[in-house]
Amino acid sequence: STVGDAMLTTLRAVLSLALLVGFYGYAFGIAAAFLVLGVVVASFTDSGRGTAALILLGLLMAGSVLRATWKVARAKPTVEGLPVPEQRAPELWAMVRHLAAAVDTRPPDEIRLVPEVNAAVTEHSRLLGLVGGRRYLFVGLPLLQAFTVSQLRSVLAHELGHYSHQHVRLAEPVHRGRLLIGHTLEQLARGSWLAFWLLRLYAYLYFLVSAAVSRVQEVEADRASARLAGRAAAISTLRDLPGLAAAWQ
Secondary structure, three states, X not given: OHHXXXXXXXXXXXXXXXXXXXXXXXXXXXXXXXXXXXHHHHHHOOOHHHHHHHHHHHHHHHHHHHHHHHHHHHOOOOOOOEEOOOOOOHHHXXXXXXXXXXXXXXXXXXXXXXXXXXXXXXXXXXXXXXXXXXXXXXXXXXXXXXXXXXXXXXXXXXXXXXXXXXXXXXXXXXXXXXXHHHHHHHHHHHHOHHHXXXXXHHHXXXXXXXXXXXXXXXHHHHHHHHHXXXXXXXXXXXXXXXXXXXXXX
């Protein structure tokens, strides 16, 4: 049933959030295990070199995770594009606010034009992705040039629909968690191969569990697009996007 599916998806979202918090607990737990193992080895053997190696390994891993987490937490995502103030495009802003209200999410704090056949919504989240921050809507200039108003509404409804609270209340932080873990692994891949490979296994579990939530998000985004722009506009948008992208290139 629809209610049963929604409950199952919500449970998966809750599990995903628990796994997100546990990601860093798991990382420091492995580092602590190496440290404890080093102390245990020291108490039962005279192998000073092996003990030092285990303790050093634990310290290096803890340091790598701390460094990667700090970089991700402190990172300032690049905000590209040309800002569009509301006084310069009141109808566009009115449309975006209407669509945001219709999908039960907050509107963006900024709208920016970008030189590509694409649209996207992103946030500068806080507290390791658990709390949302400043939200940006990026709109490709080619879409404004080539699409009808209904087609543009279809695209924007789909993007804002990814943040909808109507069906999956916890989908938003789950989405941010996927980005957060991905960025952390990128940092670890550059600094600590051992930490990267050990945490990659845990990350795979998180992505596996959260994938179901992401699929529901995508379906809901498509439904929002068809509901708010009309089926004909949604269909024509999907049909015209590849041609427009090729022509723009």
